[in-house]
Amino acid sequence: MASDVSEQIEVPAAQRRLAWLSRSTLARHVLLAAGGAVVLYLISVGLDPYRDYLMAQVAAMVVAVAGLTVLIGLSGQISIGNGAFMAVGGYTGALIFMHLHWPLGLILVVAAVVAAAVGAVFGLAAARLRGPYLAGATLMFAVALPFLANQFSGVLGGDQGLGFFITSPAFLGVNFSLQRWQAWVNCGVGLVVFVLLANLTASKVGRSWRAIRDDEIAAALAGLNVAGYKILAFIVSAACAGLGGVLLAIYDGTVSPSLFTFGLSIQLLTAAVLGGLGSLAGAIWGAALLVIVPIYLQDVAVSHGFASQATSAAIPTLAYGVVLIVVMLAFPRGIQGGLSRLVKKKGSL
């Protein structure tokens, strides 16, 4: 009966197409990503090689931060050591690249899978450990991992690390800027990751994570496999970190212990908090701030004559601290939280 009535009403074609869009999660997210791709393309072609290069770095960080913000903000678990999962992905990618010469797409997938597998081990531990213990375990992982590179320097290249040089495809011409190609690859991967993470977040999986984060006992009684979902979140976050690690290697041209320091893990955390825990858009703000602010400040410092090695090295660290404090005071729920509150306020006025 009700359907008879609705069929009689003339629905304009455009509106029907929109209705279809609102019903398909994938279509909605792919469309957003396509829009994002256009914007990123326009930005990249307007930038000089150095800034394209930074763009590649930001994209690599965004991917890793997005995984972490899902882990912390949605599933309510903490990892202090996601930089170590980046190293796992980065080294896996570099080893395959060196020895097997697989195409980049395949390398990315395998690196993500390997990092996910290591993440699964931590996820299993996480299902038992809580709060400080889990944080401690992941912290130890991040601190200890760089030593492995020296322990197995025959395979992993010690302090020197391993090379990971990608080249732009021939059809773009020999003079095509490598940095622009790095930016395209990293942003492209980032967009795919965002579509997939947004799908998960909007689905039963994301809802179950948030339920478990809010009340584990009630979640279990609702039939949610609490341990299973917690492990799943760790796997997803480790896979993202692993991908971010390969992208960071693409940006840097190498993987080495100095690329995946414990400081990197802290940067990921900082960016996730800055952007707003649990927010994918926030991961972009957080990672961008994290990469760009220190570089900008360092430039300022150098141009004001504080060029000594010690001061210029201390400035980025200082900058994180200051930015973190300022943002957290201004937006307790991160940049994205602050933005959406501003927008809402405007709307209701």
Next chain:
Amino acid sequence: MGQGSLDVSGLVVKFGSLTALDNVSLVAAPGTVTGIIGPNGAGKTTLLNAVCGFVKPEAGEISFDGKDLRGIRPHQLARLGIGRTLQAVGLFGGLTAAENVMAGAAVGAKAGFWSAFAGLPRSDRDERRLRQLAVAALDRVGAADLADRRPETLPHGSRKRVALARALVAAPRLLLLDEPASGLAEDELPELGALITEIAREAGVLVIEHRMDLMMSVCDHIFVLDFGVLIAQGSPAQVQENPLVTEAYLGALHE
């Protein structure tokens, strides 16, 4: 559809030196409302926690339709057909009322991780179906208009309705209610009583409650716990007349 009968026998639960449940046996028969009453700290909630696998009994047997429930993990209960509401309500603060109930409906979800990951139509269809189920469950408890509200914006009584809908949406064969009336206004009780009676047409209901007027009107059979010991049982009228019961409650008052 199976029967939905809960059998507890000789249950002993200890917390260190405290014996929270001492050789407790009871039955919640399908299609009836079984009540558990007793003063604060008598062990009522602990009994449900033992049934749900949150605490490990020292001794005794717990079975549901003849299936041994000992060693079961709490999240498996929903699939077995056991639903429970919590004394402390326990809504998910970051989810809307409808999403809260959808979380409870997820045991009936057909789409798995990969279709959610890829954002496939299969997952979208499933989500729409879960939402319909959730709205229907909210409607059943008189909270359909609250679907898009966050728990923090709801009064206590409405939160309890949403929590009840979350348990009901999975169509349990046995529903365990821990103080469903606490915090409700006097005039909300008849409605809750009617709902409990209606639920008991399709499922067994085991209800813990301090509000005696409600218990007298909805229960078919009542068990009385005091300091972990079952001190009386019978029809509401029998229990009300039992001097041991009055004594337990008066004792608790005099403390």
